[in-house]
Amino acid sequence: MFEYEFMREAFIASTFIAITAGLVGVFVVSRNMSFLSHTLSEIGFAGASFGILIGISPLAGMILFTLVSSIAVGSLSSESSRREASISAISSLFIGLGILFLSLSSESSSYATNILFGSIVGISSKEVQQLMILALFVIFVFIIFYKPLAFDSFDHIGARAAGLKTRLLSIAFLVTLALSVSIGAQIVGSLLVFVLLTLPGATAKYVVRTVPKLIMVSVGLSLVGVWLGLYLAFITNWPVTFFISGFEVIAYFLGLSYKNWKLNH
Amino acid sequence: MDEWQSFSNRKDSEEITVIEAKNLTKRFGKQLVFKDVNFKINDGDFISLIGPNGSGKTTLVRIMMGLEKKTSGELKINHKHIGYVPQFRNIDLDYPLNIEQFVRLNLKFTLSPKQRKADNESIKTILTKTKLTRLKNRPLGLASGGEKQKAYLAQALLNDPKILILDESTASLDVEVKMQLMDLVAELNKKYNLTVIFITHDYELTKKYTTRALFFENKTLKEVKVSDVSEDMFEMES
Ligand SMILES: Nc1ncnc2c1ncn2[C@@H]1O[C@H](COP(=O)(O)OP(=O)(O)O)[C@@H](O)[C@H]1O
Ligand SMILES: [Mg+2]
Numbered sequence: 001m002f003e004y005e006f007m008r009e010a011f012i013a014s015t016f017i018a019i020t021a022g023l024v025g026v027f028v029v030s031r032n033m034s035f036l037s038h039t040l041s042e043i044g045f046a047g048a049s050f051g052i053l054i055g056i057s058p059l060a061g062m063i064l065f066t067l068v069s070s071i072a073v074g075s076l077s078s079e080s081s082r083r084e085a086s087i088s089a090i091s092s093l094f095i096g097l098g099i100l101f102l103s104l105s106s107e108s109s110s111y112a113t114n115i116l117f118g119s120i121v122g123i124s125s126k127e128v129q130q131l132m133i134l135a136l137f138v139i140f141v142f143i144i145f146y147k148p149l150a151f152d153s154f155d156h157i158g159a160r161a162a163g164l165k166t167r168l169l170s171i172a173f174l175v176t177l178a179l180s181v182s183i184g185a186q187i188v189g190s191l192l193v194f195v196l197l198t199l200p201g202a203t204a205k206y207v208v209r210t211v212p213k214l215i216m217v218s219v220g221l222s223l224v225g226v227w228l229g230l231y232l233a234f235i236t237n238w239p240v241t242f243f244i245s246g247f248e249v250i251a252y253f254l255g256l257s258y259k260n261w262k263l264n265h
Numbered sequence: 266m267d268e269w270q271s272f273s274n275r276k277d278s279e280e281i282t283v284i285e286a287k288n289l290t291k292r293f294g295k296q297l298v299f300k301d302v303n304f305k306i307n308d309g310d311f312i313s314l315i316g317p318n319g320s321g322k323t324t325l326v327r328i329m330m331g332l333e334k335k336t337s338g339e340l341k342i343n344h345k346h347i348g349y350v351p352q353f354r355n356i357d358l359d360y361p362l363n364i365e366q367f368v369r370l371n372l373k374f375t376l377s378p379k380q381r382k383a384d385n386e387s388i389k390t391i392l393t394k395t396k397l398t399r400l401k402n403r404p405l406g407l408a409s410g411g412e413k414q415k416a417y418l419a420q421a422l423l424n425d426p427k428i429l430i431l432d433e434s435t436a437s438l439d440v441e442v443k444m445q446l447m448d449l450v451a452e453l454n455k456k457y458n459l460t461v462i463f464i465t466h467d468y469e470l471t472k473k474y475t476t477r478a479l480f481f482e483n484k485t486l487k488e489v490k491v492s493d494v495s496e497d498m499f500e501m502e503s
Contacts, residue, residue: 147374155370161349162371209363
């Protein structure tokens, strides 16, 4: 399949996407932000359609929308239940806006399908480069903040008690989350990018017990998922997203069964 | 800095004061929590902080830790580094890390192999001191209440603080487990001269283990003799 240029590009792009999503996903899960990452995908969809409407790239539109909204969330009050309700209200608004922007723009509807459901053919080599730069930036931020971010994510109360600046960490994390949603959506589609951002991290939690191992398992599952998805999509012509989410869901339930089995042995 | 120095080098008494409050007052909006609180805590004290629910114990230690602002008054703390075990923690059954990894969270980032070695040593030491070595691979989510408290303690003590603050760490533990934990803290207090501030609702533990007691009453804090501490000092003010 690598004799095709578009497959090579898709392969490189998804490799970077999988690494960032798997890495960020460990922290999404430990910070209990699965719900927020879901909403950010929907906001990303509106951003992409907005980008198309005003003639900037869908990726730029997504980054704009997800960054602004994740920082807005970060500065909201810390009452988590109120947070969820207001977030879901906001997300409905953004889905509506996304549909509106798309219908106002003159682009064909296949464009919309790509944004929502992902595609392995839509990506140009320039976009691959952009994705790589963004992915490397996310990885870089994680290396810089690794220790304090791990402390805050796996023991928020302890991190506060030890005097960490958890507010700053939270904003840094939300920025990387917004970027990961935007880059992940390029292959997986905004409708299902949260799959890559939550399931591998959640599965890892059932099988290993240290932060570095959680990251390795999560990145591994995410990589295998996108590679397998690309390959199967290539030979069957079925949507790549179907295979990716199928694989991650199966892995998740296997992980869950493993955990339960271990509890009883 | 100068004031700090003179404060810590004071030679006029034998005791070295590590925390001193003068007319410390705290309000949340209009609600007065406490006013004109005065006390000194000396190096090596094993001191209990007692009073009914809502009397301001947690708020006072949060002010000491810089997590909450005082409204007025003065507070001097000698050692920058205090180990603090907060009252509530949210560790559920699914919590992924094991006890050793949980304690390790409090290490600083390093790339130097030398520092890494030193870090591994201090983890080993603290697990030994807190008698967790045998349990270090147990998932924290599945650990018992007493084991969890020991893990919190180990994490808080990792960077060798001179003062330890325990906020109701023995609440919700069985009597025997309470005693074990307190024996351990008492040992650290004696062996390493660790200053301990112990917030509690348990007058028996206060009497058995602590050498001084600070008691919240009528919106202020006063020192009482440990031998005079009685059960009704923990009941709600009417
Ligand atoms: N962040 C806060 N905002 C407003 N009121 C608070 C806050 N924290 C504590 N209080 C109030 O301050 C009082 C003292 O609380 P606290 O220090 O937790 O008591 P204790 O630890 O002795 O049970 C209580 O009336 C409590 O409701
Ligand atoms: Mg309290």
